[in-house]
Amino acid sequence: MFSQLSERLSNIFKRLKNRGVLTPEIIDNVIREVRVSLLESDVALQVVKDFTKSLKDKLSEHSVINSVSPEQTISQFMQSEIVKLLGKSSPVAIKNGTILMCGLQGSGKTTTAAKLANLYIRKHNKKVMLVSLDVSRPAAVDQLNVLASTNEIPFFKDIDLSVDSSLSIAKKALSRLKDFNIAIFDTSGRMYIDESLMNELRSIYEIVSPNESLLVVDSMMGQDAVQTAKIFNENIKLTGLIMTKIDGDARGGACLSAKSVTNCQIRYMCNGEKIEDIEDFHPERVASRILDQGDIMSLIEKTVDQNIMNEDEFDLYKPDFDMFDMEKCLRQIEKIGGIKGILKFIPGFGKMQEMLKNTNIDNNLIGRQIAIIRSMTKKERKSPKILNASRRRRIAAGCGLPVCEVNRLVKQYESMRVAMNKIRKKGLIFS
Numbered sequence: 001m002f003s004q005l006s007e008r009l010s011n012i013f014k015r016l017k018n019r020g021v022l023t024p025e026i027i028d029n030v031i032r033e034v035r036v037s038l039l040e041s042d043v044a045l046q047v048v049k050d051f052t053k054s055l056k057d058k059l060s061e062h063s064v065i066n067s068v069s070p071e072q073t074i075s076q077f078m079q080s081e082i083v084k085l086l087g088k089s090s091p092v093a094i095k096n097g098t099i100l101m102c103g104l105q106g107s108g109k110t111t112t113a114a115k116l117a118n119l120y121i122r123k124h125n126k127k128v129m130l131v132s133l134d135v136s137r138p139a140a141v142d143q144l145n146v147l148a149s150t151n152e153i154p155f156f157k158d159i160d161l162s163v164d165s166s167l168s169i170a171k172k173a174l175s176r177l178k179d180f181n182i183a184i185f186d187t188s189g190r191m192y193i194d195e196s197l198m199n200e201l202r203s204i205y206e207i208v209s210p211n212e213s214l215l216v217v218d219s220m221m222g223q224d225a226v227q228t229a230k231i232f233n234e235n236i237k238l239t240g241l242i243m244t245k246i247d248g249d250a251r252g253g254a255c256l257s258a259k260s261v262t263n264c265q266i267r268y269m270c271n272g273e274k275i276e277d278i279e280d281f282h283p284e285r286v287a288s289r290i291l292d293q294g295d296i297m298s299l300i301e302k303t304v305d306q307n308i309m310n311e312d313e314f315d316l317y318k319p320d321f322d323m324f325d326m327e328k329c330l331r332q333i334e335k336i337g338g339i340k341g342i343l344k345f346i347p348g349f350g351k352m353q354e355m356l357k358n359t360n361i362d363n364n365l366i367g368r369q370i371a372i373i374r375s376m377t378k379k380e381r382k383s384p385k386i387l388n389a390s391r392r393r394r395i396a397a398g399c400g401l402p403v404c405e406v407n408r409l410v411k412q413y414e415s416m417r418v419a420m421n422k423i424r425k426k427g428l429i430f431s
């Protein structure tokens, strides 16, 4: 989402590389360029004014002027100002109670309700029930029901659309709350804010009396989304925002303006349509991504989270690393979003993108490699050393890929097996 802003800021820093000391003239130039970059990223005008004023004040302080390495100094100050702008990290998850999801039509409420339920169940070990209060169209209830059942999340089914209203469903569902730690209520959206939406939402809010009321905000809407959030917050007391579709090409303005304009904290960010595409909000990490300093912490967390989910089946360090283990490794990489998904978290990826523009990163490679392993017999997966030429030809034919791809995978397996042996013997020392 922040790629355009990130690129512009990188260019500012690049130009500072050859400057020896930080002078008032350089500060003025930088402030001007930062202002333009933020405005072009659709950040609210007042937010841009406050941000650049605060940055200028900090940079102009006596101790900073004439400091060596202007690039580093400005980058550090930018980092802390962006963190200040974004607010606080997601607080610890709620223990018990109700969560109300609201937002405009298509912002991602239903998808995010399921993602959130999944997060609370898998990461925080909670008993969670999903409830659809969206009776505006029958398909809405089905949508949440399908998401719930595909991901084995309890769903409140006692709904009769011919007689039930959103309020009666809410009351019935609340009586079942004793069997769960958390109930997440999905509501209907509207194309734009109107009185009937707000009346319905206020009535639901009074009945559910939620511990959390989260507004789902489509980051592609830019600044308009933030203005909408302000109105929602005036009608019901929001406890947080969830920014969705940050994987799209939104310019980042909504995210950067949200806290200042609405006085409401971003709590989660959603970066895709899959159930696991939700992450806690960490201002420092977002700032690092904007400044193209990578986000290794999120990458590690993502990997660890996925591993915890499959802890019983995941033991890379067992003595006989075989093709079954190799497949598990590949599946982990696939879950993080393939090779491109991993690269996004690496420092300097913004700059790398330019270089990689003409390089075809093969994001389907992992899928093909998994297909090759699945075309092997159990015996071959357990003892890959028996993979002679005729077996390799059979495997290639089985998955519809050329033999050279099978050969490449076997070679890669061999290197991984050697590496795993080294790690097992010496601990995590890479030589």
Ligand SMILES: Nc1nc2c(ncn2[C@@H]2O[C@H](COP(=O)(O)OP(=O)(O)OP(=O)(O)O)[C@@H](O)[C@H]2O)c(=O)[nH]1
Pocket: 103, 104, 105, 106, 107, 108, 109, 110, 111, 112, 134, 140, 187, 188, 189, 190, 244, 245, 246, 247, 248, 270, 271, 272, 273, 277
């Ligand atoms: N790329 C991407 N798509 C998303 C994300 N979140 C939701 N979507 C997609 O956005 C579309 C709308 O999502 P819904 O969850 O149905 O939105 P909603 O707010 O419940 O919509 P209404 O109930 O009609 O108001 C779906 O196609 C989702 O898959 C996200 O973080 N990234």
Ligand SMILES: [Mg+2]
Pocket: 109, 110, 111, 134, 140, 186, 187, 188, 189
């Ligand atoms: Mg919906």
